[in-house]
Amino acid sequence: MTERILFVDDEPNILDTFLRNLRRAFDVATAEGPEHGLLALEGKGPFAVVVSDLRMPGMDGITFLEHVRQRMPDAVRIILSGHGDFATAVASVNRGAVFRFLTKPCPPEELVGVLRDALRQHRLVVAERELLRGTLRGSVQVLTDVLALVNPEAFGRSERIRDLVVKIGARLDAKPLWQLELAAMLCQLGCVALPPETLRKRLSGEALSAEEQQIWGMHPEIAANLLTNIPRLGEVADMIGAQQMPPGPDVPLGARILRAALDYDAELRRGLAPVQAVAALRTTP
Structure with a gap:
């Protein structure tokens, strides 16, 4: 399955820039603002990585990523913001459990590197979950088989x-x-x-x-x-x-x-x- 990346921002020109610069390297989808972002989670997902602007009308990026965390817990979450104060970064980590907090303007090469790191993190999360699921399933099967025999x-x-x-x-x-x-x-x-x-x-x-x-x-x-x-x-x-x-x-x-x-x-x-x-x-x- 293709690992998709969702960018959410209330400025269309920024979203267009993401598409233009990244679509050759990644499978990119965009959503204009948090409400469209929530719709994209339902209609265009699943997403391996979600990158959100911080200051958006109606819902800030931290709150939006909290929704992402609830709906797609495996998705790696990133904040990309023009406001880089320390308190906001701490809040995004604590509430949205973000993987990275990046400030605008973010050099393309840095963004590409972070996205690759995020995709690797997503693969690790999925692999660990599947390992746990397989271990759990196998353990239960062994125990029930033992009970049936004994x-x-x-x-x-x-x-x-x-x-x-x-x-x-x-x-x-x-x-x-x-x-x-x-x-x-x-x-x-x-x-x-x-x-x-x-x-x-x-x-x-x-x-x-x-x-x-x-x-x-x-x-x-x-x-x-x-x-x-x-x-x-x-x-x-x-x-x-x-x-x-x-x-x-x-x-x-x-x-x-x-x-x-x-x-x-x-x-x-x-x-x-x-x-x-x-x-x-x-x-x-």
Whole structure:
């Protein structure tokens, strides 16, 4: 995919200069002012780099780049301004997370060098994200495969509640949903440390001995500890670790959803119809 660069300025002649001087070296798009810049983000993107003037009518460049950051977090942001005071540069870094703060007039060779640096930065950001995504996907696959091999019943339980958890999360506007889905997939991971008979007795409603009860109570913490060191799974680990805690304001919403889905599944496994299972949950403290 071509790496596009968007220039936003309220002066058409400056935009024309950018196009004339840079279009042979880069894929350049322009937008006259911040409002057209926001439209360009939707209609002409995605953009690898966004270069914005600072002083524009209606919206300054820092505010505009804040919008860019929200809509295209991977885009590298640059301020190009005729006002080069230190306070403004600091504000642009803190609020717009800009990559460079350049002052007008900017020599063409300097601008070209900065744009090349910005494109390299964008490639690094995208490569790191893809590496994390691949690492995360691979790690989750390995863990679920291990669970399926070691304790098929626990794996089946996590698979059964997965869709239910996502539906409840969507209804309650729990975001991001991908974390909740992963929590459902991995919430029984700690059961790899359980004797299969303990899980069978628990799911069938049979009484557990004091020792079995203690072992059962440890499985969320075991799973959470396994997940803590995997990048981007810290919040997922928190949900899983708290899945057996009594509902309360200090318990993550994801953990409360997990507990409700797991308890519902347990009631179904004991032979109750869905309506009866819901009724049983309503009477559970």
